[in-house]
Amino acid sequence: MEPRHLEIAQDLMEDIDQGRYAPGAPLPTEDRLMELYGTSRNTVRRAMQELTNRGRIDIKQGSGSTVRRYRPTTHLASSAEGEADDERYAAYVRRMRTEQGIEPNQRLRVIVESAGPTVADLLELGPAEEDRYVVIRRCDRYLAGRLWQRQLSYYPRRLAQGSDQGSELMTPEDIQRGTRTLLAEMGYPQTRSWDVVGAKMPSLKDSTLFGIGPGIPLIVHDRLAYSGDEPVRFTKTLMPADRHQLMYFEGEMTPEQLRAGTDLNIYDH
Structure with missing residues (x-):
């Protein structure tokens, strides 16, 4: 069984890939993700860090997380x-x-x-x-x-x-x-x-x-x-x-x- 933070990261990546979150769009807040997945803040933060490491989102202190926008x-x-x-x-x-x-x-x-x-x-x-x-x-x-x-x-x-x-x-x-x-x-x-x-x-x-x-x-x-x-x-x-x-x-x-x-x-x- 995958660690909980990877399950959350995978769900969010699928949502991004399927267009539920467009480039530049904000992702749910930490509190909202904790509520949705019934998990701890630390687990949610690990999931968001996983998405950051894979180049899928940007995190700005005080502004939350947004889908990374690419214009190649x-x-x-x-x-x-x-x-x-x-x-x-x-x-x-x-x-x-x-x-x-x-x-x-x-x-x-x-x-x-x-x-x-x-x-x-x-x-x-x-x-x-x-x-x-x-x-x-x-x-x-x-x-x-x-x-x-x-x-x-x-x-x-x-x-x-x-x-x-x-x-x-x-x-x-x-x-x-x-x-x-x-x-x-x-x-x-x-x-x-x-x-x-x-x-x-x-x-x-x-x-x-x-x-x-x-x-x-x-x-x-x-x-x-x-x-x-x-x-x-x-x-x-x-x-x-x-x-x-x-x-x-x-x-x-x-x-x-x-x-x-x-x-x-x-x-x-």
């Missing part, structure tokens, strides 16, 4: 017509301005360092030390002063050294036409890619960095892009799961059809 931004994880690079910052700004009503900002940093074993294997870098260096373009995106998303793109250093166009990879500035277009101009058109998307609980450092509350995992989106059979870019994107969702699609889509997906909030169902 949908990212197109498939390439769309007219959007050659689905992570272009201009498109991101448009989405955030429309969906959140807040102007985001970003900080770009370029790092050159020896690749770790995983990145070196993915980019098929040579065994010699000088062949294992990569250019990392780190893009941190902020909303209302809070880190919203971190994207790390790894390129073999020889690409940045191979042409004048390649040197753009070394500049900590937004590449307006997108790095996919830049790579094509350098002679490395993207011909294929794969994606792996997963979730993990954040480390203490990640929780502090992103300002992540209890019970919220990090979405990790890895993508390896090829030009022919040659891997040319590995991108890792870190996104708190309460603020982001990914949309994949197949075939030709009209803007209206895409909007139906981008307007969907998975937390409302």
